[in-house]
Amino acid sequence: MQNLTVLGTGVLGSQIIFQAAYSGKTVVAYDISDEILAKLPERWEYLKPLYLRDLPDATPEKLDAAVARIRATSDLADALSDADIVIEAVPERLDIKRDTWAKVSAVAPEKTIFCTNSSTLLPSDIVDATDRPSKFLALHFANEVWRNNTGEVMAQAQTDPAVFEQVAGFAEEIGMVAIRVKKEQPGYVLNSLLVPLLSAAAALWVKGVADIETIDLTWRKATGAPLGPFQIFDVVGMVTPYNLNKDSADPIQREFAERIKKDYIDTGRLGRGVGKGFYDYA
Structure with missing residues (x-):
C-alpha cells in the first residue's frame, strides 16, 4: 500500500502524514479548509x-524529500481518488x-482500506457508517510517532483477517512496531x-491535592518515567482531553475539561506542538 490519505491534520494527524512520507509513502493530507492546510508547512518545519x-x-x-511526497x-474526492489506505484522525x-x-464511503475507490485512529472509540461503534465492513478497522498511533513508534491494530467482528x-x-513499513490487539478494547493497550x-x-490537580509541577515530579522520581502526566498532556495537546472529559459522568473530570478550556485552549496554550501548554517550551 503506497498511497495513503490522512483525514485530519491536527497534532497526531500531521505526525502520521510526515512519518509515512518520511518512510517513502505518497501521502495526501486532507482537512476541511484551505486555511487549516496553509499551516502545514509550519508544522513540517517544527517536526524536522x-x-x-x-x-x-x-x-x-x-x-x-518527505515533504515533497506530501x-x-x-x-x-480528490484526496481519496487513488488511496490504497485512509487513516482518519478527526x-x-x-x-x-x-x-x-459516511462521506468517505461515498467517494473512496473500492480498493481503499479504511482505518480509524480513534483513541477511545471502538471500530464496531463506527463500522456501520461505512460501506465496507470487511475493510474497516483501527490503526492507533502514540503521540510523537517517530520515536514512540507503536501502531496498534484492532479489528471489529466483520474485519477480514487478511x-x-x-x-x-503497512504499520511496519512506516516504521511502527505493529501491536496486534486480539479483541476490541476501548483504549487499546x-x-x-x-x-x-x-x-x-x-x-x-482539580481537588487541590498538589500542583502540576509536584504531581509530575512525583511520578518521574518515583517511577523513573521520562515525563509526568501533565507533560504527557502537553504532548497529546489540550483538545483531545477536553473532548474526552467535557461530557464525563464524573464532575471532577468535567471540571478538569472546563479548566483546560478556559485557561489553556482559549488562551492559545494548546500543548507542546505550539510551544506552550501546562509548561512553556520556548
Missing part, C-alpha cells in the same frame, strides 16, 4: 529538527467520525494503561 534530534538516520535531504487538499467525537466515514494483516504490515494515570493526575 525533532527528527534530526531523535533519529540517527535523519538528514535534511531526507526530510525535504500533497494537501480540502477536496475529499476529533474524538462519535458523531464527527461517523459523518466523516486486511488486518495488511494493515499490520496503550490508552487502557495511560488514561487512568492521566485521569488520576487531573483529579489531584
Whole structure:
C-alpha cells in the first residue's frame, strides 16, 4: 500500500502524514479548509529538527524529500481518488467520525482500506457508517510517532483477517512496531494503561491535592518515567482531553475539561506542538 490519505491534520494527524512520507509513502493530507492546510508547512518545519534530534538516520535531504511526497487538499474526492489506505484522525467525537466515514464511503475507490485512529472509540461503534465492513478497522498511533513508534491494530467482528494483516504490515513499513490487539478494547493497550494515570493526575490537580509541577515530579522520581502526566498532556495537546472529559459522568473530570478550556485552549496554550501548554517550551 503506497498511497495513503490522512483525514485530519491536527497534532497526531500531521505526525502520521510526515512519518509515512518520511518512510517513502505518497501521502495526501486532507482537512476541511484551505486555511487549516496553509499551516502545514509550519508544522513540517517544527517536526524536522525533532527528527534530526531523535533519529540517527535523519538528514535534511531526507526530510525535504518527505515533504515533497506530501500533497494537501480540502477536496475529499480528490484526496481519496487513488488511496490504497485512509487513516482518519478527526476529533474524538462519535458523531464527527461517523459523518466523516459516511462521506468517505461515498467517494473512496473500492480498493481503499479504511482505518480509524480513534483513541477511545471502538471500530464496531463506527463500522456501520461505512460501506465496507470487511475493510474497516483501527490503526492507533502514540503521540510523537517517530520515536514512540507503536501502531496498534484492532479489528471489529466483520474485519477480514487478511486486511488486518495488511494493515499490520503497512504499520511496519512506516516504521511502527505493529501491536496486534486480539479483541476490541476501548483504549487499546496503550490508552487502557495511560488514561487512568492521566485521569488520576487531573483529579489531584482539580481537588487541590498538589500542583502540576509536584504531581509530575512525583511520578518521574518515583517511577523513573521520562515525563509526568501533565507533560504527557502537553504532548497529546489540550483538545483531545477536553473532548474526552467535557461530557464525563464524573464532575471532577468535567471540571478538569472546563479548566483546560478556559485557561489553556482559549488562551492559545494548546500543548507542546505550539510551544506552550501546562509548561512553556520556548
